[in-house]
Amino acid sequence: MNSRNTDTLHLTALVLLLVFAYAYFLPPSSPEKFGTNNSVRFYLTKSLTLDGSFTIEKYYRGGIDAALYNGHYYSGKAPAASFLAVPVFWLVWHVADDAIPEWLYLYLVQLVVISLPSVLLALLLHGFLVRIGAPCRVADLLVVGYSLGTMAFPYSTQFMGHQIAAVFLFGCFTSLLRWREYETASGRNGEPESRRAGDHRNSESPTRPTAPSPTRTFPPLLLAGLFAGLAVAADYQVALVVCILVLFTIFSFRRLGAVFLFALGCIPGVIFILLYNYASFGDPLSFPYAHEAMPIAREVQSKGLFGVKLPQLVPLLMLLFSPWRGLFFVSPFLLLSIPGLYCLATQPQESGDFCRGAGVSGKRLFWICGLAVAGYLLFNSSYTAWSGGSGYGPRFLVPILPFAVIPILAVMGSGSKRYYWLLVLLVLYSVAFQCVGTAGGPLAHEYIRNPVREFLLPYVLRGNVRPNWCTLAGFRAGPSMVLFAALLASGITLFIATGRRGSSGMARRAGMGEKLLWWLCLLGALAMGLLFIFHRTEETAYRYAVIGHSYDWSGDPEAAIPCFEKSLQMDPGNPLVLNDLTLILAERGSYERALAVNLRALAVRQGDPEIRARADLLSRIVDISNAIDAPPRRKELLRERAALLEKLGCPAAAQRDREEAERGEANTGAMTNSK
Numbered sequence: 298m299n300s301r302n303t304d305t306l307h308l309t310a311l312v313l314l315l316v317f318a319y320a321y322f323l324p325p326s327s328p329e330k331f332g333t334n335n336s337v338r339f340y341l342t343k344s345l346t347l348d349g350s351f352t353i354e355k356y357y358r359g360g361i362d363a364a365l366y367n368g369h370y371y372s373g374k375a376p377a378a379s380f381l382a383v384p385v386f387w388l389v390w391h392v393a394d395d396a397i398p399e400w401l402y403l404y405l406v407q408l409v410v411i412s413l414p415s416v417l418l419a420l421l422l423h424g425f426l427v428r429i430g431a432p433c434r435v436a437d438l439l440v441v442g443y444s445l446g447t448m449a450f451p452y453s454t455q456f457m458g459h460q461i462a463a464v465f466l467f468g469c470f471t472s473l474l475r476w477r478e479y480e481t482a483s484g485r486n487g488e489p490e491s492r493r494a495g496d497h498r499n500s501e502s503p504t505r506p507t508a509p510s511p512t513r514t515f516p517p518l519l520l521a522g523l524f525a526g527l528a529v530a531a532d533y534q535v536a537l538v539v540c541i542l543v544l545f546t547i548f549s550f551r552r553l554g555a556v557f558l559f560a561l562g563c564i565p566g567v568i569f570i571l572l573y574n575y576a577s578f579g580d581p582l583s584f585p586y587a588h589e590a591m592p593i594a595r596e597v598q599s600k601g602l603f604g605v606k607l608p609q610l611v612p613l614l615m616l617l618f619s620p621w622r623g624l625f626f627v628s629p630f631l632l633l634s635i636p637g638l639y640c641l642a643t644q645p646q647e648s649g650d651f652c653r654g655a656g657v658s659g660k661r662l663f664w665i666c667g668l669a670v671a672g673y674l675l676f677n678s679s680y681t682a683w684s685g686g687s688g689y690g691p692r693f694l695v696p697i698l699p700f701a702v703i704p705i706l707a708v709m710g711s712g713s714k715r716y717y718w719l720l721v722l723l724v725l726y727s728v729a730f731q732c733v734g735t736a737g738g739p740l741a742h743e744y745i746r747n748p749v750r751e752f753l754l755p756y757v758l759r760g761n762v763r764p765n766w767c768t769l770a771g772f773r774a775g776p777s778m779v780l781f782a783a784l785l786a787s788g789i790t791l792f793i794a795t796g797r798r799g800s801s802g803m804a805r806r807a808g809m810g811e812k813l814l815w816w817l818c819l820l821g822a823l824a825m826g827l828l829f830i831f832h833r834t835e836e837t838a839y840r841y842a843v844i845g846h847s848y849d850w851s852g853d854p855e856a857a858i859p860c861f862e863k864s865l866q867m868d869p870g871n872p873l874v875l876n877d878l879t880l881i882l883a884e885r886g887s888y889e890r891a892l893a894v895n896l897r898a899l900a901v902r903q904g905d906p907e908i909r910a911r912a913d914l915l916s917r918i919v920d921i922s923n924a925i926d927a928p929p930r931r932k933e934l935l936r937e938r939a940a941l942l943e944k945l946g947c948p949a950a951a952q953r954d955r956e957e958a959e960r961g962e963a964n965t966g967a968m969t970n971s972k
Contacts, residue, residue, distance in 0.1 A: 300797070307433075307795040308420060314788035315419055315444055319412035319453045321781055322735065323764040324403045328456075332687060332740055333360025334374065335456045339403050341372040341379040346386045351576045361686070365590035366578050373585040373594070376573040377530035377566070378458050382406035400764075407456040414464040415453040419444045421471055422699055426706055429657075433797040435709045435717070438724055441789055443702045446727030447628045448690045451739040458531040459695035465528035466535050466542075467699045470665075472521035473546040474657055476555070479514050518547075518555055519562040526566020528696070533584070535696045537676055538669045545665050597682045604681040613678035616691050618825075620747040620832045622683075627690040627730060627749075629822045630705070630723035633716075636814035637704030638667050643808070644707070662703065669700040687740045689748040708811065716815065723822055732785070736762045736778060738851075742843045746834040752847055761853050838868035846877065854881045865894065870902040876946075879911065883947045888919045914945055932958045 328336035337360070340353040348355065354370040357363055364373040372379060385406045389397070419440050426436035443449060452460040525539045547555045571581035578588055586604070589595045598604045617624055625632050641663035657665075677683050677693045685692045709716055730749065737753035745751050760774040767777030834840045845860030861878035865871065875898050882891035892915040899908045918941050925934045939954035 303795065303797065307792070307797070308423070310788070310792040310795050311419060311423065311437075311440065312416055314785075314792050315416045316413070317788060318445060318450070318785060319415060320408055321765050322454050323766065323769065324400045324407065324456075325764060326398075326400055327358075328399070328403055329358055329360060331455060333362040334686075335403075336360065337362045337372040338374055338379045338456055338458070339382075339406065341376065342382040342386050342406060343402070345379070345383050346390060351573070361591045361594050363590040364577070364585040364588040366588045370590060371577040371585065371588070373589060375458050375529075375531055375533050375570075375585075377527055377569050378410055378456065378461050380530075380569055380573075381461075382410045382456070385409045403456060407454070411456060411461055412453050415444070415449065415460055418449075418464045418467055418699070421467055422702065425471055425474075426703070429662075429706065431706050431709075434793065435706060435720075437793050437796045438720055439702050439705055441792070442628070442630050442720075442724040442727060443698060445785075445789075446630060446724050446731055447698050447702075448692060448695050448731070449698055450731040451690075451735040452692065452695050454735060455739075457692075459692055462528045462532035462535050463696040463699060465524045465531060466538055466696050469521045469524035469528060469539065470542055470700075472517045472524060473542055476514055476517035476521065477546050477657065479517070480552075515558060518558040522559040522562020523565060524562075525559070526563035527569070528566070530566040530569040532696055534673070534676065534693070537672055538697060538700075541665065541668045541672060545661060545668075600681045601679075605676070606679050606681065608675040608679045610678075612680075612683045613674060616674060616678060616683065616694065618821075620750065620828050622685070622689075622691045623825075624691050624694055624701075625821065626825050626828065627734070628727045629825045630720060630727050631698075631701050632818040632821050632825075633708055633720060633723070633815075634666075634670075634701050634704045635818060636811050637706065637708040638663055639814055640707035640811055641666070641704055643810070659707065666700040666704050669697050673697045684743055687743050689734050689739060689741050689753065708815070719819065719822075726826075728789075732782070733757055736781070738763070742847050744834065744839065744843045745847070747829070747832045750829055750832070751834060752844055756848070756851065756853065756856075759853060759856055761851060838864045838871060838874075840864075841867070842871065842874045845874070849877060849881065854885070857881060862894075865898070869898050869900075870905070872905075872907070875908070876911075879915070880946055883915070883918075883942065883945055884950050886950070888915060888922050891915055892919055911945070914941055917941060918945070 324331060324335075328339050337353060337357065340356040341351065343356055344350050344353050351371055352369040353363065353372060357370050362373045364371040386402060389402060389405055422443060423436055423440045426439060427433065431439070444453075449460060449463065525542070529536045529539060543556075543559065547559055574583050574585075575581040577585070586598045589598050600606060615622055618626060620626050641659045644659035644663075673694060673696070677691070680693070683693070705720070709720065733754050734749050737749075737757045739753070741748035741752045757778065762768070762774045762778055765777055765781070767780055768774060772780075841860045841864035845857040845864060848854070848857035848860060858878065858881060861874050861881070864874045865878065868874070875894065878894055879891045882888070882894070892912065895908055895912040895915060899905065899912055902908060918938055921934050921938045921941070925931060925938070935954045935958040939951040939958070942948075942951040942954065
């Protein structure tokens with residue numbers, strides 16, 4: 298098999314692996330089960346397609362991410378993902394009409410607008426790493442680590458703006474480098490790249506460098522501008538990174554014409570933003586964050602500029618190292634980007650072809666990646682709601698994750714097997730971590746300070762996973778995850794096995810500074826592992842209440858019961874926990890147990906009329922349940938218990954009693970007719 302066929306097979310294996318991983322999990326029955334960040338975007342798409350309107354109140358069911366203006370509800374998020382999904386929704390609607398459920402519409406728009414572009418991003422990242430000198434096996438490992446071992450994995454399976462912003466941002470980066478490569482090769486920025494890199498093979502030639510053809514230089518600039526505008530329209534915060542990219546590419550050439558072409562390409566993204574603002578809020582410069590519907594969201598956005606103040610040290614450290622939202626905690630292989638940045642910064646000019654294949658030097662790559670990551674971290678540490686609400690990991694950092702992966706390549710240039718096997722171990726751990734998080738949620742209450750260890754992992758081990766194609770086909774949750782893990786491992790193995798072997802021109806000796814940083818990264822990775830095992834949220838009644846609510850909301854009330862009981866042991870009179878536990882027990886027919894819980898709470902809060910009324914109601918339900926087996930009055934007792942359960946707030950249990958009473962009447966009538 299020739300090299301071209303080998304490369305085609307290799308990249309095909311990558312595409313199949315990622316399409317399988319990103320398409321395996323399905324949305325829940327209601328978009329709100331993914332949080333309103335998903336639902337408001339989806340409802341904007343639905344409203345634009347079906348009603349030609351920017352308002353979403355026809356479909357909106359409440360939540361924190363909506364905007365309110367002149368009595369109408371709008372999506373409170375950047376509009377690009379919703380706009381790009383309109384053609385997909387329109388096509389599905391015209392083909393299937395009302396024949397498919399809402400979750401399938403959400404799945405298809407998420408697949409086309411988020412998941413498949415994420416696969417394209419992985420291909421771009423792999424190609425870029427190979428072009429700047431990465432051995433194929435290292436590039437393969439880094440792409441697997443990025444695609445499946447970072448927050449890019451869960452957010453490639455959700456209809457949110459972070460991952461599509463990452464796609465556009467990296468597309469802007471590679472397009473700018475392609476343009477810079479053409480400009481540098483033509484000598485428009487001084488000498489041709491070959492001479493500045495020390496290659497004097499053509500020094501005798503008197504031929505002056507020729508200007509690049511406009512047909513080669515214009516498209517990358519326009520494309521870079523298009524991607525930049527769409528990235529900002531998908532996630533407003535990435536404007537900071539766009540400015541960094543422009544600063545280190547276009548302005549380094551001091552070409553006003555290039556700036557004009559880049560700005561021209563930005564027009565579609567700018568139109569998305571201004572059009573949505575004008576159509577929704579009557580002013581093209583009035584952003585959704587100025588019209589938050591929920592009081593708590595308005596309070597957050599009122600601090601500073603839309604919630605952004607000065608950077609803060611504690612949030613910055615939490616965004617890097619904490620089990621709650623730490624970047625290095627959820628993806629420890631990214632620790633190697635620290636010595637990687639050091640290697641890029643100290644790379645000598647005569648160090649060979651490393652980075653030259655992509656038209657960018659190691660030092661320039663250091664500044665681009667370092668400023669993109671550091672600037673975005675500082676920006677997010679200044680945001681009042683920097684933790685991002687329910688979930689795990691630093692979701693706001695998703696757009697800059699490719700720039701955190703790229704520097705790792707530099708530290709692998711020493712050719713040390715220790716570096717490579719450390720990278721392998723950390724990537725495998727990161728992939729396993731993200732698989733658990735993606736399969737279990739990825740939502741977890743923000744009060745839980747080690748969400749994967751304390752909630753998502755136990756939730757998955759109990760056999761609770763997100764809907765997927767196997768569970769839809771009738772498989773139980775456990776076998777569906779075993780099959781997923783087996784196919785994922787097979788896909789990764791196939792992808793790595795089909796890659797080329799051999800070294801590159803990156804080989805060099807590691808310096809003392811690099812070795813010191815390498816050992817610090819190893820210690821940091823061990824610390825992350827120990828934190829995962831031993832760190833727990835403080836033992837309080839609220840902690841157990843939160844975990845119980847999370848289990849109940851996620852569809853596992855059996856696991857919620859002991860959590861609620863533990864919470865009530867610490868705080869017997871908590872009305873919310875008491876009510877939720879009562880309803881769960883009553884829905885499951887454990888009436889005596891529900892009565893005992895309320896009687897214990899009544900002993901603590903003797904004057905509480907609500908608990909007294911509920912205890913009286915449960916006492917009557919228990920009496921009826923003890924007498925309900927008497928045949929003469931069974932139907933009447935079932936109807937009475939159904940009425941009491943309805944009053945208690947258990948409609949499902951009440952409906953079961955009514956249906957049983959109706960079946961009894963039907964059986965009695967059939968027996969009478971037969972006689």
